[in-house]
Amino acid sequence: MILASLNIRNIYIKSVLLLEVSAKGKPSSASNVPVNNIIVKGIHHIRNIETNQNIIAPTWADHNAQMHNVLEANDQVWEFEHLGNKIHQIKNIGTGRYLEVSAGKCANNANINTWTKSNVNHHKWFVTKQGDNVYLRPVHCDSHALDKSNGTNGNVKLWKYNKDNSNQKFKLVPIKLNTTKNVEINGVYTIQNKANKQNIISPKWDNYNVRMYRKLTATDQQWKFEHIGKGVHKIKNIGTGRYLKVPFAKCERNSNVGTWTSANANHQKWIIIKEGDSHYLRPVHCETFAIDKSSGNDANVKLWKFNVNNKNQQFDLIPVKGAKGLEDEFFIDIYPNPTTNVLYITNLNASKQVDTIVIYSLTGEVVKTITKQFDTVEAIDMSNLAKGLYMVSCKANDSTVGVFKVLKN
Numbered sequence: 001m002i003l004a005s006l007n008i009r010n011i012y013i014k015s016v017l018l019l020e021v022s023a024k025g026k027p028s029s030a031s032n033v034p035v036n037n038i039i040v041k042g043i044h045h046i047r048n049i050e051t052n053q054n055i056i057a058p059t060w061a062d063h064n065a066q067m068h069n070v071l072e073a074n075d076q077v078w079e080f081e082h083l084g085n086k087i088h089q090i091k092n093i094g095t096g097r098y099l100e101v102s103a104g105k106c107a108n109n110a111n112i113n114t115w116t117k118s119n120v121n122h123h124k125w126f127v128t129k130q131g132d133n134v135y136l137r138p139v140h141c142d143s144h145a146l147d148k149s150n151g152t153n154g155n156v157k158l159w160k161y162n163k164d165n166s167n168q169k170f171k172l173v174p175i176k177l178n179t180t181k182n183v184e185i186n187g188v189y190t191i192q193n194k195a196n197k198q199n200i201i202s203p204k205w206d207n208y209n210v211r212m213y214r215k216l217t218a219t220d221q222q223w224k225f226e227h228i229g230k231g232v233h234k235i236k237n238i239g240t241g242r243y244l245k246v247p248f249a250k251c252e253r254n255s256n257v258g259t260w261t262s263a264n265a266n267h268q269k270w271i272i273i274k275e276g277d278s279h280y281l282r283p284v285h286c287e288t289f290a291i292d293k294s295s296g297n298d299a300n301v302k303l304w305k306f307n308v309n310n311k312n313q314q315f316d317l318i319p320v321k322g323a324k325g326l327e328d329e330f331f332i333d334i335y336p337n338p339t340t341n342v343l344y345i346t347n348l349n350a351s352k353q354v355d356t357i358v359i360y361s362l363t364g365e366v367v368k369t370i371t372k373q374f375d376t377v378e379a380i381d382m383s384n385l386a387k388g389l390y391m392v393s394c395k396a397n398d399s400t401v402g403v404f405k406v407l408k409n
Contacts, residue, residue: 038129040080040088044172045070048148049133055146055156055170057092057099057114059182060230060271060284065099065112065156067148069288072308073273075182077175080127087139088125089118094182098123099136101158106141110158133169137161146170183274185225185233187333188320190215193293194278195311200291200301202237202244202259210244210257210301212293222320225272232284233270234263238320243268244281246303251286255303278314282306291315332394338407341383345394347374352396354378359406360391382408 046055053067058075068076075094082088090099097114104122105111115123121140128135128145136146138158147159147167162168191200198212199221213221220239227233235244242259249267250256260268266285273280273290281291283303292304292312307313332354333346347354357380359368367385385408392404 037086112156182231184227189317343380356395
């Protein structure tokens, strides 16, 4: 009889618990306590309350979600859209991709990244609020939550939901959408500061130090930008053959900028940001900073905290070889120039296919026309042309045209 009473009491307790949970919200299977799922709309940073770092999912990290210091960059910006029943899709503004649990896993240490669409439950999220903190829990696996991993700059993972785990505690910081964008640059340019109209130079006579100098036609003021994928660039000085870098991979204010003979590490690679008609150069290893010309004229180039309103960081990229435009239009490189017998044309943009090359004399006469689908590097025979100056027009399959002056010796 006593046992029967105990059984009835246990059933009664469970019933009360279920009723209480039903009244307050869906229970977490991780902690058997009521949760408060909320509706979120708008554009936010997702910021961990312990480290004050944001969740980012950049192209240069293969869209992997990870923690990063706060930047004015759109790949740290997330748009929350409520789909109904307190379920959300969370879209990265910088890439247009949606937050997801890789391969739909439901286990500790499952990876978090982004995907091109949001049509299944491991692409969708509950936003749970406990006190001042929010927790992001995937719909297919709401016993788990986003976890920043220990320390800073870690990969974002899935871990068993625990409202007391500071790795899982985030705040949503409403922001005004940033109009900056990452751009892909190829070709040879001078890097000219908008405020004082001086160029970045890296001369041998100054031990390859990177500094500002008055505008000259010298090749040590010319820089070849090569997009190597995922928004990342190598920047090579034409005069010296050395690559722009941050010495000793420093990431702090007033760090010197120099050049090196190779560009294999992240402190020798660059992300180019465009805001309006200004360009900003940020090292891959230290995106919170940007190249800064320093105050006044003829000063050394330094790293400084990235700020789109800082005129010392605003640069024009001016094509050296007469290309019509920047990111898309400057899609080929021509060399050697001057040439004697053979002119090589290199396609710098894989999304464009050169299909027509026309060579004109200075009087406008067409002296050579080649129409075909060109390889990445095409050799043009110039041996039968008279010495002199020619205009070489290269048209891509999307009708983009680049025109270059070439001297035949």
